[in-house]
Amino acid sequence: MWSKKIDNDEAAILTALGEILDLAGEVRWAVDISGRSSALLLALLAAHGQRAVYVPGRTVNRMSGAYRGEGKTDARDAYVIAETSRQRRDFAAIDVPAQLVADLALLTAHRTDLVADRVRMINRLRDVLTGVFPALERAFDYSAHKGALVLLTGYQTPAAIRRRGRARLTAWLTNRGVRGADAVAATALAAAKAQHTTVPGQDVAAQIVADLATQILALDDRLTRLDRQVRDTFRAHPQAEIIESLPGMGAILGAEFVVAAGDLSAYTDAGHLASAAGLVPVPRDSGRRTGNLHRPKHYNRRLRRVFYLSAQTSIIREGPNRDFYLKKRSQGCKHVQAIIALARRRASVLWALLRDNRVFTSAPPVTQAA
Numbered sequence: 001m002w003s004k005k006i007d008n009d010e011a012a013i014l015t016a017l018g019e020i021l022d023l024a025g026e027v028r029w030a031v032d033i034s035g036r037s038s039a040l041l042l043a044l045l046a047a048h049g050q051r052a053v054y055v056p057g058r059t060v061n062r063m064s065g066a067y068r069g070e071g072k073t074d075a076r077d078a079y080v081i082a083e084t085s086r087q088r089r090d091f092a093a094i095d096v097p098a099q100l101v102a103d104l105a106l107l108t109a110h111r112t113d114l115v116a117d118r119v120r121m122i123n124r125l126r127d128v129l130t131g132v133f134p135a136l137e138r139a140f141d142y143s144a145h146k147g148a149l150v151l152l153t154g155y156q157t158p159a160a161i162r163r164r165g166r167a168r169l170t171a172w173l174t175n176r177g178v179r180g181a182d183a184v185a186a187t188a189l190a191a192a193k194a195q196h197t198t199v200p201g202q203d204v205a206a207q208i209v210a211d212l213a214t215q216i217l218a219l220d221d222r223l224t225r226l227d228r229q230v231r232d233t234f235r236a237h238p239q240a241e242i243i244e245s246l247p248g249m250g251a252i253l254g255a256e257f258v259v260a261a262g263d264l265s266a267y268t269d270a271g272h273l274a275s276a277a278g279l280v281p282v283p284r285d286s287g288r289r290t291g292n293l294h295r296p297k298h299y300n301r302r303l304r305r306v307f308y309l310s311a312q313t314s315i316i317r318e319g320p321n322r323d324f325y326l327k328k329r330s331q332g333c334k335h336v337q338a339i340i341a342l343a344r345r346r347a348s349v350l351w352a353l354l355r356d357n358r359v360f361t362s363a364p365p366v367t368q369a370a
Contacts, residue, residue, distance in 0.1 A: 169185040242358065
């Protein structure tokens with residue numbers, strides 16, 4: 001009925017919207033991208049009373065095999081998406097997020113990128129340091145030890161650390177706010193005494209290590225400021241206190257939950273929320289084979305990550321979460337299986353808390369007789 005390539009521009013989208021609505025009184029809109037690139041399109045559709053559904057890319061790829069031809073073009077993909085959404089009515093609708101959720105989505109996505117950059121730089125630092133000073137690379141956990149990174153901004157070779165000595169190195173670290181400066185200096189000096197050979201390329205490698213350490217420290221400061229912004233934005237949510245009251249669910253994971261879960265009214269019960277997070281096994285029966293349960297393939301991976309990480313954090317301290325985890329382990333479950341079982345239980349608890357609009361307590365709520 002209508003097939004045309006348009007730019008991601010407001011005027012072009014509005015023109016196309018008018019042409020399409022003139023062809024039919026009712027139009028079903030479907031997209032295979034629900035990220036930032038389709039934000040303008042979805043906002044304009046919502047402004048004109050139109051709702052869109054999300055067709056996963058994997059579904060589009062599989063459905064493409066049901067049509068003739070092997071070529072892949074934007075026009076053919078659009079046709080497959082349109083036909084698929086016309087035949088199936090079970091795709092999830094896309095709601096334009098409110099301002100608070102949109103802000104959290106941007107902040108958490110940016111934080112994920114920064115964390116990935118930090119991991120990449122630490123791996124690069126360890127790789128370069130291993131090539132010239134392996135003893136010092138083994139001495140510290142650079143992903144968690146800020147004092148070790150501060151040390152590398154000034155000293156990266158065995159000879160330089162030995163010349164400085166323990167007393168002066170301790171004073172140098174103390175002046176830069178390193179906690180336990182004497183222990184850091186002692187560990188570095190022990191590593192320096194274990195290597196007296198100068199490796200080719202040591203001077204250039206030392207410059208790279210110092211530069212990487214400086215960048216990681218600067219990135220840590222950016223992450224600290226960003227975490228504070230995420231925390232402040234999340235706590236403006238009307239149910240932030242309830243979400244954060246669940247053990248293991250801090251402000252960062254709470255913000256990711258709000259973004260990943262979307263409209264909580266879409267989950268009619270706790271089972272729907274757990275199913276969306278991939279925490280409910282699905283049957284794969286065939287003939288006489290019954291009760292064959294497997295992990296689902298289609299679920300919100302970001303939502304599953306939130307429940308899994310929060311469950312893993314909750315078992316650190318004594319309480320009902322740790323007790324449930326230990327109970328599952330005593331029943332023969334492995335660590336991951338026990339964590340997933342706990343995450344499933346916590347999904348039901350969180351859904352009930354949000355439904356009743358009350359904070360988490362270790363003791364069950366007291367119900368009054370009618």
